[in-house]
Amino acid sequence: MTDQTIIAGNPVATKPAVAKRPRRDVFSKHRLSFLTWLYLYASLFIVAAIVLLPLLTTAIGGFKTLGDLRVNPFGLPGEWIWSNYLDILVSARYWQMLGNSMIIACLTVVLTLAVAAMAAFTFAHVKFFGSGFLLNYFLIGLMFPVATAILPLFIRIRDLGLLDTYWGVVLPQVAFGLGMSIMLFRKFFQNVPHELFDAAQVDGCGYIGYFWHITLPLSRPILATVGIVAFVNSWNNYIMPLILLNTDSKYPWPLGIMVYQGEFSTDWQLVLAFITLTILPTIIVFFAAQKHIVAGLTAGAVKG
Amino acid sequence: MTQTMTAARAPGHSGRRRNNGTLPVLVLFLPPALLIFTLFVILPMGEAAWYSLYDWSGYGLPEKFIGLKNFEVLFRNGAFHQALINNGLIMVVSIVIQIPLALWLATMVSHRIPGAVSFRLIFFMPYVLADVAAGLIWRFVYDGDYGLFAAIASFFNVASPYVLADKNLAIYAVLGVIVWKYFGFHMMLFIAGLQSIDKSYYEAAEMDGATRWQRFRNITLPLLAPTIRLSVFFSVIGSLQLFDMIMPLTGGGPSNSTQTMVTFLYSYGITRMKVGFGSAIGVVLFVICITLAFGYKRIFMRND
Numbered sequence: 349m350t351d352q353t354i355i356a357g358n359p360v361a362t363k364p365a366v367a368k369r370p371r372r373d374v375f376s377k378h379r380l381s382f383l384t385w386l387y388l389y390a391s392l393f394i395v396a397a398i399v400l401l402p403l404l405t406t407a408i409g410g411f412k413t414l415g416d417l418r419v420n421p422f423g424l425p426g427e428w429i430w431s432n433y434l435d436i437l438v439s440a441r442y443w444q445m446l447g448n449s450m451i452i453a454c455l456t457v458v459l460t461l462a463v464a465a466m467a468a469f470t471f472a473h474v475k476f477f478g479s480g481f482l483l484n485y486f487l488i489g490l491m492f493p494v495a496t497a498i499l500p501l502f503i504r505i506r507d508l509g510l511l512d513t514y515w516g517v518v519l520p521q522v523a524f525g526l527g528m529s530i531m532l533f534r535k536f537f538q539n540v541p542h543e544l545f546d547a548a549q550v551d552g553c554g555y556i557g558y559f560w561h562i563t564l565p566l567s568r569p570i571l572a573t574v575g576i577v578a579f580v581n582s583w584n585n586y587i588m589p590l591i592l593l594n595t596d597s598k599y600p601w602p603l604g605i606m607v608y609q610g611e612f613s614t615d616w617q618l619v620l621a622f623i624t625l626t627i628l629p630t631i632i633v634f635f636a637a638q639k640h641i642v643a644g645l646t647a648g649a650v651k652g
Numbered sequence: 653m654t655q656t657m658t659a660a661r662a663p664g665h666s667g668r669r670r671n672n673g674t675l676p677v678l679v680l681f682l683p684p685a686l687l688i689f690t691l692f693v694i695l696p697m698g699e700a701a702w703y704s705l706y707d708w709s710g711y712g713l714p715e716k717f718i719g720l721k722n723f724e725v726l727f728r729n730g731a732f733h734q735a736l737i738n739n740g741l742i743m744v745v746s747i748v749i750q751i752p753l754a755l756w757l758a759t760m761v762s763h764r765i766p767g768a769v770s771f772r773l774i775f776f777m778p779y780v781l782a783d784v785a786a787g788l789i790w791r792f793v794y795d796g797d798y799g800l801f802a803a804i805a806s807f808f809n810v811a812s813p814y815v816l817a818d819k820n821l822a823i824y825a826v827l828g829v830i831v832w833k834y835f836g837f838h839m840m841l842f843i844a845g846l847q848s849i850d851k852s853y854y855e856a857a858e859m860d861g862a863t864r865w866q867r868f869r870n871i872t873l874p875l876l877a878p879t880i881r882l883s884v885f886f887s888v889i890g891s892l893q894l895f896d897m898i899m900p901l902t903g904g905g906p907s908n909s910t911q912t913m914v915t916f917l918y919s920y921g922i923t924r925m926k927v928g929f930g931s932a933i934g935v936v937l938f939v940i941c942i943t944l945a946f947g948y949k950r951i952f953m954r955n956d
């Protein structure tokens with residue numbers, strides 16, 4: 349793992365190969381003085397502790413009894429109560445809500461990729477009257493939060509008969525992610541060398557063939573980026589399922605965790621175990637694919 | 653839809669070179685995105701403006717036209733004033749505390765020091781977690797009976813504070829969680845920005861004997877200005893949307909002291925199914941978002 353890993357996947361973060369070389373020279377030339385070194389690491393460790401402490405107490409707290417938690421929230425449990433975790437892991441509700449989250453997130457990703465890539469392709473390659481206007485139309489979506497239109501959205505979903513269904517959550521999620529997705533796709537598609545298109549056209553390949561046979565295979569990095577953004581947003585989404593779903597058995601985990609907390613509000617040890625188990629998938633995936641996730645989540649921002 | 657059709661025909665007149673196959677690609681590729689986006693983003697926004705003029709429970713058709721009464725009631729509502737103040741406070745804290753903190757950490761972890769990558773990942777981790785999970789974790793931390801604050805208080809032998817139940821303190825507790833969760837995101841933006849600064853500036857400055865602070869003040873800060881402006885932009889827009897995190901922490905209480913505009917919309921518009929009133933809140937939120945977003949871009953980001 350080099351310093352560069354984090355930003356490497358990010359197309360916008362300025363040619364790593366070029367930035368890398370001079371940088372090493374500058375910083376290896378003069379060694380940091382001991383005081384600087386101390387200041388640097390002391391600060392970093394303090395901030396890291398503030399970040400990690402709540403997470404670690406949550407995870408460890410899940411192993412305690414309530415009494416133990418009360419007198420000793422920081423330390424290791426006096427007695428490791430594995431059943432807090434095991435009971436949740438064998439319960440149907442835990443797997444059901446993760447399953448719901450997974451279904452909703454996957455549907456959102458697939459639909460976002462398909463719809464946004466097609467639209468962005470026309471904006472990037474097809475010249476037509478009103479294309480600038482239409483692009484701006486989509487970009488309005490970046491400007492305001494879902495909450496502004498949430499009540500009419502609820503009524504629309506209800507009138508379409510999609511209330512309390514997965515699609516009722518998926519479609520608005522896709523719609524609100526379109527602005528960003530189209531913007532990211534369009535920028536990437538525009539950078540595909542133009543000669544490819546001319547060559548394809550000479551060979552009798554139309555726009556649709558070009559999109560399918562040339563653009564998409566070349567676009568794996570951006571498909572991954574947009575997919576990750578859509579997935580994370582959907583996985584963590586709370587307000588839309590809160591308003592558009594009303595059966596416990598369809599709740600994704602952010603809603604499920606709130607219901608659970610409501611039921612066991614004073615049994616903190618159970619709530620903590622539950623929180624730990626629900627964020628565990630996120631943390632595992634984050635460390636497994638950190639390069640892509642950091643690049644994905646900052647991509648829209650760095651583009652600006 | 654008619655837009656697309658007329659749009660599709662136009663290139664026949666103007667575009668000489670690339671007009672073959674334009675129509676099919678436009679007819680196939682644009683409508684899905686347009687349909688989803690219009691149906692679930694633009695129309696609900698327009699409907700919010702329409703419903704906001706009615707007293708309506710969401711059943712049947714909105715018939716009881718009351719003009720601007722909803723807005724009048726809204727602007728006289730004390731809890732809404734508090735929500736506006738809180739949103740402003742969140743913005744100020746994001747800009748005055750969070751961004752400098754993120755910048756400071758970014759300059760430290762962009763040194764080539766051992767462990768820099770791990771620190772970056774740790775600092776970024778809270779951003780990946782769902783707001784709901786972060787809120788619940790901190791609800792435990794702040795808990796006066798079981799949490800870390802209780803432990804700290806008992807260590808110093810003082811009465812344990814019930815931070816989230818205190819209407820003077822609760823909002824500061826919420827602000828703390830916001831900084832904890834989001835500084836890592838801004839730090840990543842700054843790291844990307846720092847990497848794009850040409851290292852030869854620093855070499856030249858060092859040869860001229862510039863101190864560390866002078867280098868930061870005269871090289872880093874000006875060259876990072878576009879990133880900082882972008883970061884502020886995200887803070888401003890993000891602070892207006894805050895909802896998920898407040899719900900598990902305080903739900904807007906105690907006595908409305910931690911309401912934001914969106915939690916206010918939720919508790920006064922959605923849970924009471926006052927579609928008209930809720931839509932009016934949405935409209936106000938929309939106007940504020942658009943004004944701030946466009947105003948900010950016009951004034952500060954004109955050249956970026």
